[in-house]
Amino acid sequence: MKNIRNFSIIAHIDHGKSTLSDRLIQSTDIVAERDFKDQMLDSMDLERERGITIKSQTICLPYTAKDGHLYYLNLIDTPGHVDFSYEVSRALASCEGALLLVDASQGVQAQTIANLYLALEHDLEIIPVINKIDLPSADIEKVKLQIADELGLDPDTAILASAKDWIGTEEILEAIVTKLPPPQGNPDAPVKALIFDSHYDPFRGTVVHFRMIDGTLRPGDRIMFMSNQAEYTVEETGVFQIKRVPQKSITAGRVGYIIAGIKTVSDTRTGDTITVKKRPCEKALPGFKEPKPVVFSSIYPVDTDEYPDLAAAMDKLKLNDASLVYEKDTSAALGFGFRCGFLGLLHLEIVQARLEREYDLSLIITAPSVQYEIGLNDGTMMTIENPALYPDPVNIAYIREPYIRASIFTPDTYMGQIMQLCLERRGINTNYQYFGSNRMEMVFEMPLAEVVYDFYDRLKTVTQGYGSFDYDMLDYRQSDIVRVDILINSERVDALSQLVHKDKAPFRARQTCEKLKEEIPRHMFKVAIQGAIGGKVIARETINAYRKDVTAKCYGGDITRKRKLLEKQKKGKKRMKMAGEVMIPQSAFLSVLKSKE
Incomplete structure (x- = not known):
């Protein structure tokens, strides 16, 4: 065990984590030069394009040190984004140390500090590394001061x-x-192992990534997961060296995988404890919790005939992504679809991109919303995330919405713009402090609903890309939330309903009506687009009718002939409006969801 080292690399997004992993892999010669490619541990095309790690990977690196001994270095790679912070915490719980990577030109940023605190909570040994020192803009002395x-x-x-x-x-x-x-760890103690990830293999079922804390695990052992008491027989144990390398056993202190004929990834929950049925450990490892979705959105196929394909694609994607939660949903305007829960906005974007690329689907995603707690007058409590389930306002005693603590790192020149942006989003500035001469951290408490819309894009814009953002969930707080309905010719379109704070409702309704006016084509009759709270209309746009010139044939003659024709046309338009349906193109729904403030 003294020749094993379990470590992780933690850093802010784009500070060079994947590139350093590549160099460590190349240094230990476990991949032939002809098989090597950049971002070796990022297996998805999406990860390579965006330069982010979505699915964490593990690799065992054999390294002969200067003292002549062979060491096994287990690199437990972690996703870099705030949405996946629970997975990061479980990966860190599997390590004894971490490399803290800081970009020599950008310095310490929001997730550098957030991830450092996570590492210190698990009592890890930290090795600071200043990366990208070859850049012309690198300022090593300044970064050293920031590290101190x-x-x-x-x-x-x-x-x-x-x-x-x-x-x-x-x-x-x-x-x-x-x-x-x-x-x-004790190789002879009862088996105790921590699951920190899993992925689906179409031929072997779920492959569980785990760290052995105590005991020894061999093929043939009957194992049990302590959170759901599920039992399986181990078929194969081994370690990751890019490919899976089977081993006769995995002993305490090592990191590896097991294959046990597990059909779905959702049975293997990140943070769960594995033990052996015959000789179980006394209690589970601490820190396990169910992944909780915080952002909700509905997914519909653009072509309703593609619904069976979407259903099959969701089932397959769920095999690879245990944190995706979904249920069937239906809409009068968009047909059949799914109501989905995501860990955050990036998670939503990734799921949408994977469905469109890997399964060749065209999708409509409704505006993202969060979960609200509604207290009714009869004392009962309900939780909703879909505007369609919003109860009659007469029965509502109070509504609570989720709040987050947002910490923003920025050069102090952008302080005014950030303050204005956060106050617009109902943020409360609780604290700010300076680090060095011109860098500062600003801490806000703000509603999650205000962040899921387009906050991150706006923050990057006002700080010219220098601001970095990290958040964690706080609690639920009472708020004045209303449902804004969009009516087209007095018919409510359920797919466009939104739950919004009362002060923001007129603005959001006006914005939606303006977007729809641009996208809905003109008809032979006037089309009224209205935003309403209950029976009160708060915004309106009108699409004018096409007009046929019925009086063109009347040249000269009595004026009453013209009037007669115009009256006849008026009656016809009235009749058409009663029977006529407004055609709403798919682009109208997409334009509303993409609208930026």
């Missing part, structure tokens, strides 16, 4: 590296061996 002031780490121990140019890779490998402690 903002992170409280010793800047003299920081390793200077450039993963792109192979600078510092050897020093990082030696630091992992010399500075990180070996794992603790």
